[in-house]
Structure formats: C-alpha cells, structure tokens
Amino acid sequence: MKKLRMIGFASCFVAVAACGNSEEVTEEEEQEIVEEVEEDDEEEPVEEEEDEEDEDDSPSEPTAVSPTDHDDTIEFQHVNWILGSPDYYAEAGVWLYTEEDYPDDYENTFDFGEEDVLVYQIGDEEYLGHSFRAQHIIIEDEDTVRIEVEHNDEPDEDAEESDLNMPRQFLRVDQEVLRDKGFIIETTDGEVLSLE
Numbered sequence: 001m002k003k004l005r006m007i008g009f010a011s012c013f014v015a016v017a018a019c020g021n022s023e024e025v026t027e028e029e030e031q032e033i034v035e036e037v038e039e040d041d042e043e044e045p046v047e048e049e050e051d052e053e054d055e056d057d058s059p060s061e062p063t064a065v066s067p068t069d070h071d072d073t074i075e076f077q078h079v080n081w082i083l084g085s086p087d088y089y090a091e092a093g094v095w096l097y098t099e100e101d102y103p104d105d106y107e108n109t110f111d112f113g114e115e116d117v118l119v120y121q122i123g124d125e126e127y128l129g130h131s132f133r134a135q136h137i138i139i140e141d142e143d144t145v146r147i148e149v150e151h152n153d154e155p156d157e158d159a160e161e162s163d164l165n166m167p168r169q170f171l172r173v174d175q176e177v178l179r180d181k182g183f184i185i186e187t188t189d190g191e192v193l194s195l196e
Contacts (some may be wrong), residue, residue, distance in 0.1 A: 020133035029182040074140035074177050079117070079170035090196050092123025098175070113115075116175050120147060120185055121168035123194040130152045130154025134171055135188055145181045150188050 055186075086105060097103070097119070108116050122132065125182035132149035140146050155164050186195040 033188070056091065073178075074137040074139065074145070074173060076118070076134065076137055077172040079172060080136065081170075085170075088168065089121050092166060092183045093122050094185075094195055095119045096119075096178055098179065110172070113174065115172050116178060118173055118178055120171075120183070121166055122185060123166065123196050127167050127193075128161070130167050132153075132167045132169065132187070132193075133161060134169055137171070137173070140184070143180075144184065145178060145184055146184045146186055148186055148188050149193070 008017065062136070086103075095113070097106060097110070097117040102110070102112055102117070106117070118137075120134075130151065131153040134150040135145055135150050136146075136148040138146045149169075183195065185195060187193065
C-alpha cells in the first residue's frame with residue numbers, strides 16, 4: 001500500500017512540475033540537460049552496485065568457464081542409461097561406434113548420422129565395482145587421445161563380488177573427431193588405467 005501511495009505521489013509531482021513549466025526548451029538547453037544526466041550516471045561509484053548485489057540473496061547467473069587448460073579438448077556428452085545399461089564386455093578396452101560400425105542393439109539408441117559413441121572399460125582388478133567419470137578428452141597428438149577420468153563411486157560394501165563390474169562409460173562425441181586414434185585413460189591425479 002505504501003508503494004502505491006509513493007507512486008501516486010511521484011506521478012502527481014511530475015504532472016505538476018510539467019504543467020508549471022510552460023516555457024519552451026531550446027535544443028541547446030535540452031542537450032545540456034542530457035549531458036548533465038549522462039555525467040551523473042558516469043559518476044556513480046561502481047562499489048555501490050557491488051554492495052547492492054551482495055545484499056541480494058537470489059542466485060546469480062552462472063558464468064561460463066573453460067573446462068580445461070588444454071587447447072585440443074574435444075566436447076562430449078555422458079550417456080545416462082534410463083532403463084538399464086547394456087551388458088558389460090568380457091574384456092577391457094576402448095570401442096568407437098560409428099555409422100559404419102556399431103552393434104545392432106544401438107541402432108535406435110544413438111543418432112549415428114550425427115555422432116560417434118566412445119565406450120571405455122577399465123581393466124584394473126583393484127577397481128572392480130568402482131566407477132569413473134570422464135572429465136576431459138584431450139588430443140595429445142595426431143594419433144593419440146587422452147581421456148581424463150575422475151573416481152566417482154566405490155562399490156557397495158554388501159555387494160557380492162560376482163555382482164560387481166569393471167568401470168566403464170559411454171560418451172557421445174562429434175562424428176569423426178576420434179576416428180583412427182589410440183587411447184590412454186588417466187585419472188585426474190595422473191594414474192594411467194589399464195585397458196587390457
């Protein structure tokens with residue numbers, strides 16, 4: 001209610017001021033007024049604006065940051081399986097599924113006309129039941145790609161060893177960016193993981 005009164009009061013004040021000033025304003029006077037207003041805007045200290053932002057409890061807009069310091073980083077998307085993931089492979093390794101070469105089961109799962117799908121499965125027995133999540137795909141040189149992964153999850157303590165699987169992940173990448181490459185899987189701490 002107070003806000004409505006203040007708005008009404010301000011509106012009346014502006015209307016009275018406009019009616020009381022019947023003199024015509026020349027273009028020069030108008031330009032001087034505009035310049036004064038612009039100068040006043042420029043003189044406002046930036047710190048006051050920052051203080052107002054600090055008092056605001058609402059979440060701020062996210063800022064874009066570079067995912068890594070490497071120049072040759074490849075964009076990718078993690079594949080999250082909703083109705084259960086495909087069977088695990090019998091051995092560790094890296095597979096790149098393309099429009100020319102992919103399992104029949106995936107024909108309607110991925111759009112191979114637009115993307116390739118990279119699958120890695122780690123072979124280190126000590127990580128049975130663990131999971132790793134890819135953080136970066138980096139082109140090391142013309143023939144080699146390094147996938148940096150971060151330890152994501154440990155196995156359930158109550159799980160039977162026969163129910164545990166080796167860490168693996170499916171990643172969507174742009175077509176052809178990873179074709180004819182060799183792969184290294186390395187943790188963000190620098191440990192090279194086995195693909196055999």
